[in-house]
Amino acid sequence: MRAAIVAIGSELLDGRVADTNTQWVGGELQRCGVELVMSITVDDAGGSIVDALDIARERAEVVWVMGGMGATKDDITTDAVARFLGRELVDDEDGVFRIRDICLLRGMEATSAQLRQARIPKGARAVPNPEGMASGFIVDEETTLWIVLPGVPAEMKAMANGNIFPILQKRAGGYSAVIDLNLAGIPESIVDRDIREIWNGLGEGESFALQANSGEVRLRISVRGNDREKVDSRLSELNRSVHGRMGQFVCGTGEEGLNHSIIGMLRDRSATVATAESLTGGLVASGLASVAGASDCLKGGWVAYTEMFKKEILGVAPDILAINGVVSRETAIEMARAAREKSGADFAVSTTGWAGPGGGTEADPVGTVYIAAISAKESIVERFYFRGSRERVRSFAATACLVVLRRMIIGTEK
Numbered sequence: 001m002r003a004a005i006v007a008i009g010s011e012l013l014d015g016r017v018a019d020t021n022t023q024w025v026g027g028e029l030q031r032c033g034v035e036l037v038m039s040i041t042v043d044d045a046g047g048s049i050v051d052a053l054d055i056a057r058e059r060a061e062v063v064w065v066m067g068g069m070g071a072t073k074d075d076i077t078t079d080a081v082a083r084f085l086g087r088e089l090v091d092d093e094d095g096v097f098r099i100r101d102i103c104l105l106r107g108m109e110a111t112s113a114q115l116r117q118a119r120i121p122k123g124a125r126a127v128p129n130p131e132g133m134a135s136g137f138i139v140d141e142e143t144t145l146w147i148v149l150p151g152v153p154a155e156m157k158a159m160a161n162g163n164i165f166p167i168l169q170k171r172a173g174g175y176s177a178v179i180d181l182n183l184a185g186i187p188e189s190i191v192d193r194d195i196r197e198i199w200n201g202l203g204e205g206e207s208f209a210l211q212a213n214s215g216e217v218r219l220r221i222s223v224r225g226n227d228r229e230k231v232d233s234r235l236s237e238l239n240r241s242v243h244g245r246m247g248q249f250v251c252g253t254g255e256e257g258l259n260h261s262i263i264g265m266l267r268d269r270s271a272t273v274a275t276a277e278s279l280t281g282g283l284v285a286s287g288l289a290s291v292a293g294a295s296d297c298l299k300g301g302w303v304a305y306t307e308m309f310k311k312e313i314l315g316v317a318p319d320i321l322a323i324n325g326v327v328s329r330e331t332a333i334e335m336a337r338a339a340r341e342k343s344g345a346d347f348a349v350s351t352t353g354w355a356g357p358g359g360g361t362e363a364d365p366v367g368t369v370y371i372a373a374i375s376a377k378e379s380i381v382e383r384f385y386f387r388g389s390r391e392r393v394r395s396f397a398a399t400a401c402l403v404v405l406r407r408m409i410i411g412t413e414k
Contacts, residue, residue: 001033001034001035001061001062001168001171001172002034002035002036002037002059002060002061002062003029003034003035003036003037003060003061003062003063003064004036004037004038004039004040004055004056004057004059004060004062004063004064005022005025005026005036005038005039005040005056005064005065005066006039006040006042006049006052006053006056006063006064006065006066007019007021007022007039007040007041007042007066007067007151008041008042008043008044008049008052008065008066008067008068008077008151009041009043009044009067009068009151010043010044010074012041012067013041013042013043019041020153021066021067021151021153021156022039022041024153024157025064025066025156025160026039027220028160028165029064029168030176030178030220030222031165031176031178032165032168032169032172032176033168033169033172033173033174033175033176033224034062034168034172037059037060038055038056038059038060040052040055040056044068044074044075044076046076046079046080046083049068049076049077049080049081049084050080050083050084053065053080053081053084054084057143057144060144061143061144061145062144062145062147062168063144063145063146063147064147064149065077065081065146065147065148065149066148066149066150066151066156067150067151068080068151069117069134069136069148069149069150069151070117070134070150071111071113071114071116071117071133072113077148078119078120078121078137078148081121081139081146081148082121085121085139085141085146087121087122087123087124087139088121088122089119089120089121089122090119090120090121090122091115091118091119091120092118092119092120092126092135092137093118094126094128094135095117095118095120095126095128095129095133095135096115096118098118098128098129098133099114099115099117099118099133100115102133114133117133117134117135118133118134118135119135120135120137121137121139123139124137124138124139125137125138125139125140127149127159127163127164128159128162128163129150129155129158129159130158130159130162131152131154131155131158131159132150132152132154132155134150134155136148136149136150136159136163138163138164138167145167145171147164149164174224174225174226175224175225175226175227175228175231176222176223176224176231177222177223177224177231177232177235178220178221178222178223178235179220179221179235179239179253179254180218180219180220180221180253180254181218181219181220181221181239181242181246181250181252181253182216182217182218182250182251182252182253182256182257182258183216183217183218183219183246183249183250183251184215184216184217184249184251184257184258184261184399184402184403184406185249185403185406185407186217186246186249187212187217188210188212188217191210191217191219191246191249192210194245194246195208195219195242195245195246198238198241198242198245202238205223205224205225206222206223206224206234206238207220207221207222208220208221208222209222214392214395214396214398214399215395215396215399215400215403216251216257216258216399219242219246221235221238221239221242223235223238251406258287258399258402258403258406259287259288259290259291259402260291261406262288262402262405262406262409263288263291263293263294263296263297263298265406265409265410266296266297266347266409267293267296267297269346269409269412271297271346271347271409272297272298272299272343272344272345272346272347273288273297273298273299273345273346273347273348273349273405274298274299274300274301274339274340274342274343274345274347274348275288275300275301275302275339275348275349275350276301276302276304276314276335276336276338276339276348276349276350276351277301277302277303277304277350277351277401278303278304278305278310278326278335278350278351278352278353279351279352279353279354279355279369279393279394279397280351280394280397280398280401281303281305281394282301282303283394283395283397283398284301284349284351284398284401284402285298285300285301287398287402288402299343299344299345300343301339302314302339304316304335307321307326310326310331310335314335314338314339314342315338315341315342316331316334316335316338317334320334325361326352327352327353327354327359327361327364327368327370328352328364328370329370329372329381329383331352331370332350332351332352332370332371332372332381333350333372333374333379333381335350335352335372336348336349336350336372336373336374336379337374337379340374340375346375346376347373347374347375347405347408347409348373348374349371349372349373349374349401349402349404349405350371350372350373350401351369351370351371351397351398351401352369352370353367353368353369353370353384353393353397354366354367354368354369354393355367355390355393355394355397356389356390356393357390365385366393367385367386367387367388367393368383368384368385369383369384369385369386369393369396369397369400370382370383370384371384371397371400371401371404372404373404373405373407373408375408375412377412378408378411380404380408382400382404384396384397384400
């Protein structure tokens with residue numbers, strides 16, 4: 001069964017908002033056994049929406065529409081879809097009650113604009129919104145299943161998980177099993193090379209898909225068939241085969257990646273970590289802190305951005321900075337040492353480098369990053385070079401720092 005996505009919103013076209021919804025929906029459709037064959041992004045103009053709906057209907061049996069269902073003047077998706085399908089709009093009574101209740105809790109009376117969000121095409125099945133006001137809806141025509149949901153990610157995901165995906169799984173037939181393996185410390189091209197033999201041996205209904213993101217790589221393994229037991233068995237077999245080639249780089253599955261892996265290893269060892277960051281400006285600590293339970297392991301950190309702060313607050317020896325400079329192996333290891341001593345943590349990591357666009361030297365041009373890690377037993381420092389924008393250098397540096405930390409934690413048990 002094929003699907004097309006129509007994402008609506010001028011903010012998606014002019015760069016104000018990144019379209020993370022399409023990426024998420026595409027992945028979840030695959031889990032349901034539905035093939036995404038097209039995605040279209042259009043502005044809030046009614047004519048553009050209708051044109052996109054027409055194209056999508058020609059290409060797919062499922063058309064997933066999202067966005068443009070709020071209470072403002074430019075939120076016209078529901079009207080456009082109803083007009084395209086030749087249906088009048090009616091109130092979703094449960095939706096009206098929900099909007100009134102939400103407004104009552106906020107100490108206000110529902111406005112006519114807010115109540116517009118409870119309108120759906122006649123004959124459509126309403127999809128309740130547990131996170132907001134706008135009702136979604138499903139229209140099941142003879143050849144096309146129309147799914148229309150708000151574009152606010154939290155609302156759309158809650159509505160899809162609770163009401164849409166079970167329907168799609170049933171309609172798609174068969175059984176699909178998917179696992180996402182997250183790898184760190186290895187480039188996408190090397191992952192591709194090292195699993196190529198397994199990839200070439202995939203059969204019908206089996207697929208690999210690679211996605212690189214800021215120094216991490218995600219490998220999605222998908223298997224589809226009619227026999228659930230055989231599908232699960234084959235997925236497990238492929239998973240084992242990949243681990244046999246890439247096991248040391250696999251740091252998690254699903255939504256749990258490098259940060260989760262590190263926090264998990266620290267908790268298992270009853271160990272702690274502290275950070276001292278220059279160019280990454282807290283990205284390393286923030287990544288670790290994003291994991292539930294991080295308070296058991298993350299002691300704290302310093303954003304030691306200026307030379308003065310490195311010396312007077314973090315406690316880096318002045319002669320280290322004077323002789324070697326703020327971007328050097330010596331400064332990186334001294335930052336990590338100071339963070340460990342001040343915090344009392346078992347491990348500490350540091351970053352220092354040139355993120356650009358200014359700075360850099362002939363020996364250490366913009367993009368050069370030194371990362372250090374230290375424990376009671378050892379200290380290591382590595383030099384990296386990342387090309388690209390300031391944001392890209394900082395993002396890759398933060399990931400690299402976590403990779404170095406993870407390698408050190410693993411090494412403590414050898």
